[in-house]
Amino acid sequence: MQQKNGILKEDVVLRVNGLKTYFKLDEGILKAVDGVDFEVRKNTIMGVIGESGCGKSVTSHSIMRTVQPPGRIVEGNIYYRKLSGEVVDLTTLKPNGAQMRSIRGREISMVFQEPMASLSPVHTIGKQMIQMLLIHNVCKTKKEAFEHGVEMLNKVGLSRPEQIMMSYPHQLSGGMCQRAMIAIALCCSPQLLIADEPTTALDVTVQANIIELFKTLQSNMGMSIIYITHDLGVIAELADEVVVMYLGRIVEKGSTLQIFKNPLHPYTRRLLRSMPMLGGVKRERLEAIRGNVPMPLNTPPQCGFCSRCDDAIEGVCNCQNGYPELLEIEPGHFVSCFRYSKEGGETR
Amino acid sequence: MKNNNQKDVLIDVRNLKKYYPVRSGFFSKEHGTVYALDDVSFFIRENETLGLVGESGCGKSTLGKCLLRAIEPTSGSINFKMPDGNMVDLMQLNKKEMRKVRPYMQMIFQDPYSSLDPRMTIMDIISEPLILNYNISGSELLDRVAGLIQDVGLEVKYLKRYPHAFSGGQRQRIGIARALAVNPRFIVADEPVSALDVSIQAQILNLLNDLQEKYKLTYLFITHNLSVVEYVSDRVAVMYVGKIVELANTRELYDNPLHPYTEALLSAIPVPDPTRKMKRIHLPGEVASPVNLPSGCYFHPRCLYRRKECENERPELREVYPGHFVACHFAEQLSLRGVKDITKN
Numbered sequence: 001m002q003q004k005n006g007i008l009k010e011d012v013v014l015r016v017n018g019l020k021t022y023f024k025l026d027e028g029i030l031k032a033v034d035g036v037d038f039e040v041r042k043n044t045i046m047g048v049i050g051e052s053g054c055g056k057s058v059t060s061h062s063i064m065r066t067v068q069p070p071g072r073i074v075e076g077n078i079y080y081r082k083l084s085g086e087v088v089d090l091t092t093l094k095p096n097g098a099q100m101r102s103i104r105g106r107e108i109s110m111v112f113q114e115p116m117a118s119l120s121p122v123h124t125i126g127k128q129m130i131q132m133l134l135i136h137n138v139c140k141t142k143k144e145a146f147e148h149g150v151e152m153l154n155k156v157g158l159s160r161p162e163q164i165m166m167s168y169p170h171q172l173s174g175g176m177c178q179r180a181m182i183a184i185a186l187c188c189s190p191q192l193l194i195a196d197e198p199t200t201a202l203d204v205t206v207q208a209n210i211i212e213l214f215k216t217l218q219s220n221m222g223m224s225i226i227y228i229t230h231d232l233g234v235i236a237e238l239a240d241e242v243v244v245m246y247l248g249r250i251v252e253k254g255s256t257l258q259i260f261k262n263p264l265h266p267y268t269r270r271l272l273r274s275m276p277m278l279g280g281v282k283r284e285r286l287e288a289i290r291g292n293v294p295m296p297l298n299t300p301p302q303c304g305f306c307s308r309c310d311d312a313i314e315g316v317c318n319c320q321n322g323y324p325e326l327l328e329i330e331p332g333h334f335v336s337c338f339r340y341s342k343e344g345g346e347t348r
Numbered sequence: 349m350k351n352n353n354q355k356d357v358l359i360d361v362r363n364l365k366k367y368y369p370v371r372s373g374f375f376s377k378e379h380g381t382v383y384a385l386d387d388v389s390f391f392i393r394e395n396e397t398l399g400l401v402g403e404s405g406c407g408k409s410t411l412g413k414c415l416l417r418a419i420e421p422t423s424g425s426i427n428f429k430m431p432d433g434n435m436v437d438l439m440q441l442n443k444k445e446m447r448k449v450r451p452y453m454q455m456i457f458q459d460p461y462s463s464l465d466p467r468m469t470i471m472d473i474i475s476e477p478l479i480l481n482y483n484i485s486g487s488e489l490l491d492r493v494a495g496l497i498q499d500v501g502l503e504v505k506y507l508k509r510y511p512h513a514f515s516g517g518q519r520q521r522i523g524i525a526r527a528l529a530v531n532p533r534f535i536v537a538d539e540p541v542s543a544l545d546v547s548i549q550a551q552i553l554n555l556l557n558d559l560q561e562k563y564k565l566t567y568l569f570i571t572h573n574l575s576v577v578e579y580v581s582d583r584v585a586v587m588y589v590g591k592i593v594e595l596a597n598t599r600e601l602y603d604n605p606l607h608p609y610t611e612a613l614l615s616a617i618p619v620p621d622p623t624r625k626m627k628r629i630h631l632p633g634e635v636a637s638p639v640n641l642p643s644g645c646y647f648h649p650r651c652l653y654r655r656k657e658c659e660n661e662r663p664e665l666r667e668v669y670p671g672h673f674v675a676c677h678f679a680e681q682l683s684l685r686g687v688k689d690i691t692k693n
Contacts, residue, residue: 051545052516173634174404203403203572208616208628230546233575233618237626256622274550276579278602278619278687285557286579288550292515 007079008087013192013224014040014063019076021055021062028298032058032071034248037326040192045218045225047239047256049232049271053293055248056228060194063226064104065095083107083191106136109190113197115177119169125153125180126165129187138188152183156213175206179213186217194226199234211238232275236260244268247296247304250326254333264335264346266311303338313339316347357429358534358566359415360391364424366407366414370639383638384410385421386590389665390673392534394429397560397567399581399598401574401613403635407590408570412536415568416453417446428453431533451481451530458539460519464511470497470522471507477529496525499562501555517548521555528559538570553580574617578602583671586610589636589646592665596672603686606674608651611684627685645677653682 008015021033033055040046050056061067063078078090082103093100112118120128129152130145139145146165153161156179169177178198185193195214199207211234218225227238235242235256242259244252244267252265263269273287291308306312306319317338326336329346339347365387370380384407392398402408413419415426417438426438428449438449457463464473474493478484484492494504500521511519520540527535537556541549553576559565571577577584578598585595586609594607605611615629631650636642642649648658657677665675676682 051547175634204574204616204618205403205612205631207618209630211618212628212630231618232546232620236620236622237618260620260622271546272620274547275620276550276553276575278575278578278617286550286554288554289547290551292517292548293545 008081009039011042012039013042013081015077015079016059016063017077017079019059019062019078020074021058021067021071022074023071025070025297031248031296031299033062034296034299035076035323036245036248036250038243038250038253040224040226041241042191042224043218043222044240045214045227045238047235047242048226048228048245049230049235049242050228050245051230051293053247053296054245055296056245057196058248059245060110060196060226060228063090063194064108064110065090065093065100066104080108080192102136105132105190106138106188107190108192108194109185109188111178111182111185111193111195111198113200115174115181115201116169119177119181119184121169124166124168125172125184129165129184132184133187136188149183149187152187153180155217156180156183156186157209158183175202175209178202178206178210182210182213182217186221189221190223192224192226194228196228197230198227200229200231207234214238232260232272244271247293247299249304249323250334250336251305252333252335253326254330258330258333262330262333264329264333264340265305265337266309266339267305270310311339313347356393357391358394358396359429360427360435361415362389362425362427364388364411364414364426365422366410366419367422380639383590383641385414388424388590388592390585390592390595392566392568393582394533394566395560395564396582397569397580399577399584400568400570400587401572401577401584402587403572405589405635405638406587407638408572408587409538411587412455412538412568412570415536416450416455418455428534451477452532453534453536454527454530454532456520456523456527456535456537456540459543460516460523461543463523464519466511469508469510473511473522474507474526474529477526481530492529496529497522499528499559500525501551515548516544517551520544520548520552524552524555524559528563531563532565534566534568536568536570539572540569541576542571542573549576556580574613586613589638589641591646591675592673593647593676594672594674595665596674600669600672603688605684605686606668606672606679606682607647607676608653608682608684609647611686612652614687615685617687645675653678 016036016038019033019036023030023032036059048056062073073091079087080090081087126149129149130142133139133145133148139148149165150161153164158164158179199210229235239256242256243250246267252268263272270289274289289308294307301322303319303324324336324338326334327340327342328334329340364385366385368382368384369378370382371378388411400408414421427435428438429435471493474496475489478489478492497504502521541552569580581598584598584601585592588609594610605614612629612631633650636646644660645658645663648654663675663677665673667673668679
């Protein structure tokens, strides 16, 4: 394992390299994640934007090694720097082996979309939290674990934490459940948190509170967050870097400022213009993206967006001939589109 | 609320209430009341879109369904203007008379996956209201349905398929076609885009806009998404625990909110622009429970500007400026921040 240390740069926690996760179905092969590369640096929040079916959740499950059959990681590496400094390739570990289990929950933790559905309805919040603390040897005794749990619930801004430790999920509101779940995810102080649409089911006022909570927790605890959502507003506010996914592939990545101020890919541009902007003019038509996201079943290697793209240029966009390369157009800003070339920037 | 004399009002709701009893135990003893709608009054003009916003559980959907009497309101009056110009109080009608009014008011539902019967073809789904209300059949029916499906941007060849063959956005279009089938004047759209992806959302919003122009429709647009409501609505009503707390023209409400709750809601909108930094207002505590209501103003336990009076006296919805209604004792004295002040660069 030691020789892998050179693979990760000093400040990188996680590097996903050519990840492909396919689902073998009766109808054919569903390419949920089809060659994804990205890096998560220490102490940053990386946002992943994409519509349903773009593979953003499967990517996070691949990192956690919780992809259920018929899904399988068929190619690629996920390099991860453990707290001890050792670098491992998560794809080579057994999903339910001792090493993966010591990472999952302890070092890499996850917050899910539906707080009510992801907590156990038959155990109290306290029990679920204490179990985790004892399994990962963060606390030695139940009493110590209980106190640690109370402290965590306090940190995420829940009042009367002792009472919440004793209550079942159905006794709490959606916002409280989500906070409790964040507290459980953070109680072993992981170095990487994967948040999969954590605020989608919540009201705007609660969402605003949770976003603020993520920001303060991130800066206080010094961890990295992968924040997955389809809400561009949340990403603009929270993320340092953004990855835009479409049909299992990354179409664009860069800093938040680059993505929102200078979007390069036709998909990102249209997505930004299709949102009703606050303070915008009423009845000005929204620029919708025509068509629907296709099913990624048995797709040939080609530009996934071409069936909905209005900016395709004949002769330049050889959409049928393989995937467009992910090119670096400006420092740190990558795009995967035939309209861009290594030398001359964008063809118009 | 005044203005009922205005000729262009399509639906005028007064003192609408919907209470649910809370029962439990073997004999279902009643030991409490859920105040789902608590004395709601407003009106909607013809060819207008009224946006209705509020957090989950505030009674938005209950209000929408009560207007159509899909849920039976406890008390109040709903005056609806019939095509001949007469105002009819829907609450006074019996079931049979109500069926005659139903074609004029329709509903579009939130979840396109559960609001279409999986065993019916698209043809059956859209033609059912036509057969029931107009008793037409044969080629006339087919022509009508074909016209409707094209109106919502789908193709005639889809008519023989079942709902499972369609994506969320397409299903929502089918739901809209079904609502349009009987030539309604008034449509309650209950979260029509919140289950859809961003790129599809824009398609449906554009479609609703086009149909409104084409058929002179009036919408009650229920949503929790404040950016969407700003885009579609002429006027916006804000609800909190079964009451309307503020109602005004969209621009006016977003620029000069008069209720502290509206201000907090506006400040919580995430803006897709990393250079704009929001000044967030954090509301302490949780939304009040409609079973166990606070005294005085329902919002006072979370209000940042509360004073003594707020704890004891319940503010009524009153017209502070022409067309701007608010239920707050101190609306004139507070200087609240609108969208422009909150999203300073």
